Amino acid sequence: MRFSIDPSHITLQTIQPAWLPPGVEAAMLRLDRLHPDISGNKWFKLKYNLETAEAAGKTHIVTFGGAWSNHIAATALACRMAGLSCTGIIRGEAPPAPGHTLQQARQQGMELCFISREAYREKDTTDWEQRFPNSYIIPEGGHNAAGVRGCREILPLAADDRFTHIACAVGTGTTLAGLVNSAGPQQEVLGVVVLKGAGYLQEEVAAMLEAPVHPRWRLLHDFHLGGYARVTPALIACINQFYTDTHIPLDIIYTGKMVYGVEQLAQQGYFPAGSRILLVHTGGLQGNLSLPPGVLKFQIPNSKSQNGPHMP
Numbered sequence: 001m002r003f004s005i006d007p008s009h010i011t012l013q014t015i016q017p018a019w020l021p022p023g024v025e026a027a028m029l030r031l032d033r034l035h036p037d038i039s040g041n042k043w044f045k046l047k048y049n050l051e052t053a054e055a056a057g058k059t060h061i062v063t064f065g066g067a068w069s070n071h072i073a074a075t076a077l078a079c080r081m082a083g084l085s086c087t088g089i090i091r092g093e094a095p096p097a098p099g100h101t102l103q104q105a106r107q108q109g110m111e112l113c114f115i116s117r118e119a120y121r122e123k124d125t126t127d128w129e130q131r132f133p134n135s136y137i138i139p140e141g142g143h144n145a146a147g148v149r150g151c152r153e154i155l156p157l158a159a160d161d162r163f164t165h166i167a168c169a170v171g172t173g174t175t176l177a178g179l180v181n182s183a184g185p186q187q188e189v190l191g192v193v194v195l196k197g198a199g200y201l202q203e204e205v206a207a208m209l210e211a212p213v214h215p216r217w218r219l220l221h222d223f224h225l226g227g228y229a230r231v232t233p234a235l236i237a238c239i240n241q242f243y244t245d246t247h248i249p250l251d252i253i254y255t256g257k258m259v260y261g262v263e264q265l266a267q268q269g270y271f272p273a274g275s276r277i278l279l280v281h282t283g284g285l286q287g288n289l290s291l292p293p294g295v296l297k298f299q300i301p302n303s304k305s306q307n308g309p310h311m312p
Ligand SMILES: *Cc1c(COP(=O)(O)O)cnc(C)c1O
Pocket: 040, 041, 042, 070, 071, 141, 169, 170, 171, 172, 173, 174, 175, 176, 251, 254, 255, 282, 283, 284, 285
């Protein structure tokens, strides 16, 4: 591929949040530091998709997402850097005033195509290649085999196989599958599901796992706080407290709920003394720009946006 992103900005940071039980250690793998605008797991999911597209001689990418989608934001920029044109199929009517994500995507040259929620539901059975000839289709969220393959490269970045538990947020489960495929036999991989009623994920994740399947992985369905993108005072309090304890910003959709879930498990005594927990920060901080200013204690790092929350 003509461009790549150097992962050297990703750090492994030891953390001591207030809720960490005695005798338990924790660290965060900071994928949010990968790149100012293509933060986190989305790059790992895009990487082999873009490579496959280029190898097949495709010059146009078509992909899907909602109006605040981190995947749309990341794809728009990655395509521009790779010299590919792209279309984002966006769920729902065109908003009168597009938010930060869509504005940025358009600025990167992504063509936005708004479709009804009904049509969006049919997207996986729609013949997009007929409508966009010679294009490469990336499913919503980068949820395919090439995406899983890229996510296999996340865990080795921690360069430490002594973690007993690895935790990440789960949307499609692609990132989780990549982590499970690269985990050691002694490690348990925990996926905090951010959607409500997502029982189908058990099978979908299992379908992405390599044989021999790593047996120690679990989906946690109790920490979505009401459903996708639902924000509660408890979540905001958790994110703000975590920032006070660690100076690490979390996003409200994914990583905030991941930390909230791990905190709840810790309080339930899930992690025995001697445990070492690796929390994977999958990025996504641009999604916080959907919040009114002042709700979170921190400014969104690296964002060039003029309309986001600002610290005093
Ligand atoms: C998209 C996203 C996820 C979900 O990843 P999946 O591979 O779809 O499970 C997690 N965290 C962040 C920050 C994301 O943007």
